[in-house]
Amino acid sequence: MWELIQANRRKSFLLFILMGIGLIMLGAAVSYYLNPAGMGIDGAFIAVLIWIIMSLISYYKGASILLSASKAKKVTSEVHPQLFNIVEEMKIASGLPVMPEIYIINEEAPNAFAAGRSPKHAVVAVTAGLLARLNRDELQGVIAHEMAHIYNRDIRFMTLAGVMLGSIVLISEIFLRGMLISGGGARYRSSNSNSGQGQAIIMIIALVLSILVPIFAGLLYYSISRKREYLADATGVRFSRYPEGLASALEKISGTKIEMKTANKVTSPMYIALPFSKGKKAAAGLRSTHPPIEERIRILRSMDGTGFLSYQAAYSDLKGDKSNIIPGSGLQESENPGIRKAFDDVSDKRSVKRNAGDIMMAANNYHFIECSCGLRIKVPPEYKKKSINCTKCGTVHTL
Amino acid sequence: MVPLIVILAIVVVLIIWFVVIYNSLIKLRNQVKNGWSQIDVQLKRRHDLIPNLIETVKGYMKHERETLENITTYRSQAMNASGVGEKAQAEGLLGGALGALKIAVEAYPDLKANQNFLSLQEELTSTENKISFARQSYNDQVLFYNNKIQMFPSNIVAGMFTFKEEEFFELEDPAEKAVPKVEF
Numbered sequence: 407m408w409e410l411i412q413a414n415r416r417k418s419f420l421l422f423i424l425m426g427i428g429l430i431m432l433g434a435a436v437s438y439y440l441n442p443a444g445m446g447i448d449g450a451f452i453a454v455l456i457w458i459i460m461s462l463i464s465y466y467k468g469a470s471i472l473l474s475a476s477k478a479k480k481v482t483s484e485v486h487p488q489l490f491n492i493v494e495e496m497k498i499a500s501g502l503p504v505m506p507e508i509y510i511i512n513e514e515a516p517n518a519f520a521a522g523r524s525p526k527h528a529v530v531a532v533t534a535g536l537l538a539r540l541n542r543d544e545l546q547g548v549i550a551h552e553m554a555h556i557y558n559r560d561i562r563f564m565t566l567a568g569v570m571l572g573s574i575v576l577i578s579e580i581f582l583r584g585m586l587i588s589g590g591g592a593r594y595r596s597s598n599s600n601s602g603q604g605q606a607i608i609m610i611i612a613l614v615l616s617i618l619v620p621i622f623a624g625l626l627y628y629s630i631s632r633k634r635e636y637l638a639d640a641t642g643v644r645f646s647r648y649p650e651g652l653a654s655a656l657e658k659i660s661g662t663k664i665e666m667k668t669a670n671k672v673t674s675p676m677y678i679a680l681p682f683s684k685g686k687k688a689a690a691g692l693r694s695t696h697p698p699i700e701e702r703i704r705i706l707r708s709m710d711g712t713g714f715l716s717y718q719a720a721y722s723d724l725k726g727d728k729s730n731i732i733p734g735s736g737l738q739e740s741e742n743p744g745i746r747k748a749f750d751d752v753s754d755k756r757s758v759k760r761n762a763g764d765i766m767m768a769a770n771n772y773h774f775i776e777c778s779c780g781l782r783i784k785v786p787p788e789y790k791k792k793s794i795n796c797t798k799c800g801t802v803h804t805l
Numbered sequence: 806m807v808p809l810i811v812i813l814a815i816v817v818v819l820i821i822w823f824v825v826i827y828n829s830l831i832k833l834r835n836q837v838k839n840g841w842s843q844i845d846v847q848l849k850r851r852h853d854l855i856p857n858l859i860e861t862v863k864g865y866m867k868h869e870r871e872t873l874e875n876i877t878t879y880r881s882q883a884m885n886a887s888g889v890g891e892k893a894q895a896e897g898l899l900g901g902a903l904g905a906l907k908i909a910v911e912a913y914p915d916l917k918a919n920q921n922f923l924s925l926q927e928e929l930t931s932t933e934n935k936i937s938f939a940r941q942s943y944n945d946q947v948l949f950y951n952n953k954i955q956m957f958p959s960n961i962v963a964g965m966f967t968f969k970e971e972e973f974f975e976l977e978d979p980a981e982k983a984v985p986k987v988e989f
Contacts, residue, residue: 487924491931498843499938542930647941743941776920 413733414637418563421630425570428619429453432574435612436581439605457573461566468565469521469529472676476519476668478509478531485768486510489537492546493530496553499645506530506556510537510765515664519676520552521561528556534765535664540655543748547642547652551678554641560634564675571620571627578616585613631675631695636731639702640717643709647746653706660699701725712743775803826962833950837971840943841889844974847935848883848896854932855880858925862906865916869909875902889972896936897976903929940974947971 430450437449464471483490489508497505506520506528516536522528530552532545540548555561643649659679669681675695701724708720714732721731764784768774771787779799793804859873866873879902883895916922951970954963962968 488927488931491927491934495931495934495938498847498935499941501942645938746937 414558414560414563417630417733418567421567421626422570424626425567425574425623426454426457428623429457429570429574429577432577432615432619435608435615436577439608439612453573453577456576457570460569460573464565464569465523465562468523469527472519472521473509473529473531476511476513476531476666478511479770481508481510481768486537486765488542489532489545489549492542492549493553495546496549496645499550500553500557502528502553502557504528506553508532510534511668513666513668515666515681516540516659516662517666517669517681518548518552518678520555521676522556523562523565524559525556528561530556533666535662536659537765539658539662543648543651544655544658546646547648547650547655548678550642550646551638551652552642553645554638555634557645558634558637558641560638561676564631564634567627567630568675571623574623575620578620581612581616628695632697633731635696636702636705636717636721639706640714640732643706643712643717644714644743647712647743648748649706649709649712649745650748653703656699656703656706660703709745712745773805775805777801777803823962826959827966830950830953830959830963830966830968833946833953834968834971837943837946837950840939840946841974843939844936844943847932847939848892851899851929851932851936852880852884854925854929858929861919861922861925862910862916865913865919866909869906872902872905872909876906889974893974893976900933900976903933936976940976944973944975947973 430453433449433451433453434446435449437452438446441448481489489510493508494505502525504526506522507530509529509531511517511531511533513533514535516533516539518530518532518536520528520530530549532548536548537545639652642652646652656679666677666681669677674681679699680694680696705717705720705724708723709716710719718730718732722728764774764782767784773785773787775783775785775794777783777796777799778801779796781796781798783794783796783803785794785805789805791805793802795802855876859876862869863873876899879895879899883892883899886892886895910916953959954968954970
């Protein structure tokens with residue numbers, strides 16, 4: 407399995423070089439146009455500097471920015487023992503060194519994401535809506551997918567590549583807007599008389615680059631992001647040995663029309679499924695970070711085992727596409743572990759019925775008392791008295 | 806002079822090669838050990854859960870004394886077992902006995918509604934999942950390690966330092982082996 411990460415690393419490196427060249431070219435062209443005396447070097451330097459600063463911020467603070475943007479709350483095992491157990495099961499299956507931190511997001515829409523720069527600094531976050539809707543095996547499928555992102559080092563890579571794309575878009579947008587405002591004229595026109603024609607050519611080059619580079623960098627980024635989603639599905643299934651869990655979870659997720667309030671364009675590639683229904687419609691397009699969810703489900707359901715080869719075969723069958731989703735070394739695997747039986751669903755209809763609100767209340771340190779009359783009393787953490795009366799039957803409960 | 810340097814170079818390369826293989830064997834053996842301790846932790850956890858479970862269900866399940874006694878017996882057998890093979894057999898029997906309990910529980914709706922029992926059951930299920938996931942990765946590692954010991958050229962180094970093949974951990978579930986009885 408380790409070779410897989412190595413292959414990923416090589417591919418990511420290539421992408422970085424390509425996007426980096428685009429970024430430097432763009433910066434150089436823009437600055438050469440604005441200030442020919444600098445020969446474009448200062449612009450290239452500034453472009454790289456912007457990228458480095460943004461990368462450092464997202465590398466060290468990305469996870470916490472993402473978590474606070476989605477108003478996620480860190481939970482302990484008492485709040486949701488089953489979620490903790492499932493994460494630990496997948497930690498054992500993946501052989502990752504430490505347990506990721508677990509967060510719950512107060513949202514009705516079912517979704518989940520992983521974040522963090524390395525397996526030792528990793529975070530898994532799920533929405534309350536997801537916990538309320540999925541049974542044990544489905545939840546395990548989702549967690550396995552997220553742990554696969556951590557295992558494959560996808561998060562760090564997608565964050566840094568995303569930042570690079572962001573830098574490219576930022577620079578070209580500043581330039582294009584500047585052009586619009588100044589009506590095509592350079593702000594710092596050179597005093598050299600013979601530079602008029604050269605200036606025009608440079609301007610056209612800068613204009614073309616600032617339109618094309620973001621598009622190509624974007625296409626590259628999106629296509630890699632989609633590949634990583636397939637790979638995370640395949641790796642997750644290899645951990646859980648149960649494709650149907652993830653398949654039926656994805657089905658439930660795509661079946662809900664609720665949109666996430668706290669997600670936006672920047673954070674959406676992190677989620678297991680696109681958080682907006684608008685995005686879901688355009689999902690087949692080249693400018694989507696996720697493959698169409700129906701396709702993912704169909705691939706998972708046509709697997710004849712849980713190995714990488716089995717996923718690749720199912721993928722090629724469905725897409726009529728022989729290109730490798732799994733890096734070569736993963737395909738040299740000799741064994742194809744079988745699909746396990748469905749685990750007993752202890753969660754029962756009873757606890758699945760616990761709605762999203764209850765889970766969030768537990769995350770916010772509420773206490774629950776089951777009264778003999780059948781009412782479930784929710785005691786807020788601010789409540790300081792020694793006892794509480796049931797609001798329905800009046801029974802006194804001591805706390 | 807030249808032949809001497811050539812011979813020296815070959816010796817140095819051989820020594821380096823030897824050290825690299827030896828170290829990789831040690832690393833693999835440690836991984837297998839670590840994999841085994843992962844299983845062991847979960848097996849112990851299951852043993853620890855059982856007294857609590859029996860205490861909880863005892864009051865409800867008046868007619869299942871035999872099932873409960875089976876679990877207690879197999880638990881103490883499993884706790885006394887040593888070695889991978891012996892443990893696998895004892896734990897397989899314990900797993901079968903617990904499976905029988907799970908089926909028996911279906912007849913007691915009161916018990917299934919008990920909050921304490923539900924959380925115990927989640928713990929037990931999760932522990933069993935953890936055992937099976939730890940078993941997967943342990944067996945993967947054992948396979949890798951055993952292959953390395955058998956294959957040339959690492960088998961030479963393995964033979965010199967008596968690296969022994971490790972045993973797979975295969976849980977036998979008696980319930981799975983039994984021929985299902987079909988009744989009409």
